[in-house]
Amino acid sequence: MHNKTRTKNHIETEAIRTQIERSQFLEHSNPLYLTSSYIFEDAEDMRASFADEKQRNIYSRYTNPNNSEFVDKVCRMEGAENGYAFATGMSAVFSTFAALLDSEDHIVSCQSIFGSTQTLFNNILPKWNISTSYFRINEIDRIESLIQPNTKILYAESPTNPAVDILGLKLLGDLAKKHNLIFIVDNCFATPYLQQPIKFGAHLVIHSATKLMDGQGRVLGGVTVGSSEFIQKIYLFSRNTGPALSPFNAWILSKSLETLPVRVEKHCDNALRIAEFLEGHDKVNFVKYPFLKSHPQYQLAQNQMKLGGNVVAFEIKGGIDAGRNFLNAIQLLSLSANLGDTRSIVTHPASTTHAKLSEEDRLKTGITGGLIRVSVGLEHPEDIINDLNQALN
Numbered sequence: 001m002h003n004k005t006r007t008k009n010h011i012e013t014e015a016i017r018t019q020i021e022r023s024q025f026l027e028h029s030n031p032l033y034l035t036s037s038y039i040f041e042d043a044e045d046m047r048a049s050f051a052d053e054k055q056r057n058i059y060s061r062y063t064n065p066n067n068s069e070f071v072d073k074v075c076r077m078e079g080a081e082n083g084y085a086f087a088t089g090m091s092a093v094f095s096t097f098a099a100l101l102d103s104e105d106h107i108v109s110c111q112s113i114f115g116s117t118q119t120l121f122n123n124i125l126p127k128w129n130i131s132t133s134y135f136r137i138n139e140i141d142r143i144e145s146l147i148q149p150n151t152k153i154l155y156a157e158s159p160t161n162p163a164v165d166i167l168g169l170k171l172l173g174d175l176a177k178k179h180n181l182i183f184i185v186d187n188c189f190a191t192p193y194l195q196q197p198i199k200f201g202a203h204l205v206i207h208s209a210t211k212l213m214d215g216q217g218r219v220l221g222g223v224t225v226g227s228s229e230f231i232q233k234i235y236l237f238s239r240n241t242g243p244a245l246s247p248f249n250a251w252i253l254s255k256s257l258e259t260l261p262v263r264v265e266k267h268c269d270n271a272l273r274i275a276e277f278l279e280g281h282d283k284v285n286f287v288k289y290p291f292l293k294s295h296p297q298y299q300l301a302q303n304q305m306k307l308g309g310n311v312v313a314f315e316i317k318g319g320i321d322a323g324r325n326f327l328n329a330i331q332l333l334s335l336s337a338n339l340g341d342t343r344s345i346v347t348h349p350a351s352t353t354h355a356k357l358s359e360e361d362r363l364k365t366g367i368t369g370g371l372i373r374v375s376v377g378l379e380h381p382e383d384i385i386n387d388l389n390q391a392l393n
Contacts, residue, residue, distance in 0.1 A: 011193060012261045014076040020069045032251050033065045062239045066250040070209075073257045075225050077192035078205050083225035084235050085250060089188065089208025090116050091243035092222030096206060097125065097153070099237035100182060100230060106151040107132040108143060110167060112160035112365045114186065136364060137165045143172075147179050154179075157186040158195075159301075162349050162373040163366030164288040164313040166297035169304055173201020182230065188212075188340075193264045194306045203227045209253050211340030212310065215263050216256070219249040263342075263378065267310035270384065271376040275312045277385045283392040285370065288313040311339060312374045316392065320369035323348040329391035332383060339375035344384050347373045 009017070019030055038057045040046035048054045057063050071083040086092040097107075097120070109121060111134040121132040133146040137160070154176045158167040169185065176183035184204045185197035191212045197205050207213060209221035222245070224234055238244065245253075268291075275289035287294070290301035291308030301308060316322045326348065327335055333344045337352070349367045362368075376384065 009076075011077050015073055015260055016258045018069065018073045018076050020065045020072075030066075030069060030251075030254075033060075033247050035064075035247075036060050060247060061242055061244050064244075064247045064250065066247040066254065067245055070221075070245070070250040070254040070257070071223060071225070073254060074192065074207070074213075074223050077196075077257070078187075078225050079196050079198050080205065080225035080227075082228040082231035083223055084231060084238055085209075085245035086222035086224070086238070086243045087245055087249075088220045088243075089206070089210055089222040090120075092206050092208070092224045093117055093186070094120060094124075095238050095241065095243050096184065096204060096224045096234055097130075098241075099234040101125070101128075101130050101152060103129045104150055105130050105153075106148050107153045107155055108146045108151055108181075109134055109153075109155040110157065110160065111136045112163055112165055113155070113157050114161050117186070134364075137163075137167070137366065140168070140171065143175055144179075147181070151179070152182060154181045154183045155186075156184075157189070158197075158304075159189045159290055159309055159311065160366070161189065162311070162313055162347070162371065164189075164290065164295075164309075164311055164373075165366060166290055166295070166301045166304075168297075168300055169195075169197050169200035169202065173197075176203075177201060189309050189311055190305060191260060191264055193261045194268075194309060195304055198226060200304065204230055210338070212264060212267070213253055213260065213340075214256050215260070215340060215342060217338055217341040217343065219252045221245050221249050221253050264310070265307070266378055267340075267376060268307035270378065270381045271310045271312050271374075272308060273381045274374065274376050274384055274388065275308075275314075278312065278314045278388070281389070281392060283317050285315040285317055310376045312376060314372055314374070315368050316370040316372060318370060320350050323370050323372060324351050326372060326391050327351075330387060331390070332379070332387040333374075339373075341375065342378045344377035344379055345375040349373060 037059050049056055049058055067085045071085050075083045109132055135142050156167050183202045185202045187197055187205045188208045188211050204226035206224050275287050275292050278284050279287045289308055289312045333346050336345045350369050
């Protein structure tokens, strides 16, 4: 857990220059701190540390210098007061909700969220009598009618997974303020380089660092940043339940953040080119990419995002069978459940990640039978286009 004041430096500079204190060896690139625990100078030092009178490392389940550096960078990039790093994105999601919710509390959430998060809301939190009401992308005007006296959290992803829809963060932030709700945003698809939800009223921002933050498909990680008041509760919950990020993964992720802006720029350039190609293909019904003018929320994306991100969704003519055939025809791109990698990845949600849902439930989240999600990587865009084209044909 960390407490860093907001910086005036540009985000690219903060990603590179935010570092923990150098050791006596004056290393330029900070080392790995592979230790489970830390020693104390004397009995008083130990007493004061465990009494939380000192901010210092005690045990790597609580804090670690590598975790500190990673979280400090994300806080500075997001404009957050504080944060805590987790072993995975889903441990960040679960720990955030578990720390803030009590039995009988209620969540209002967008229907279009990551499948594991929806499983958490539908199957796990109800064990503690915590319930969730959902609104669809086109039902923003229903949100207030879903708010109950016991509603505590308003939750959303933008862009959404996998249909790449955009939610108005300012509108949601204003609703949360009006009804005294904790507004939480999963900002994984956008990264702090493209979008900072705290500017629009979010109290907490969650990332799966496994995706674009790592960017090379190497390590798992998650992070929640935002208001110190709420992060303190998340920290106390997490230091006792043990979902901490490993120092090695934190070291990798901190290094990766140094190149996040330049990588995301290229991802977005490639993604826009791929989206424009797909939009003109006769085997494609529609394309969803935030910075395509045909996107239903194009102007909204322009207002709250710097660029459109690296994920493109499109619907193949021919439904679910055409989707399966498309996957089998892919040659260069990877078939994987991950995203945000240097390597481009394609998935067909209806036959894979969301196959267990009924067609009705899939359609509620924007997943049609022929929907394909492309996580556009850093290969040459013409090579990506050529592979998509031959698979479509």
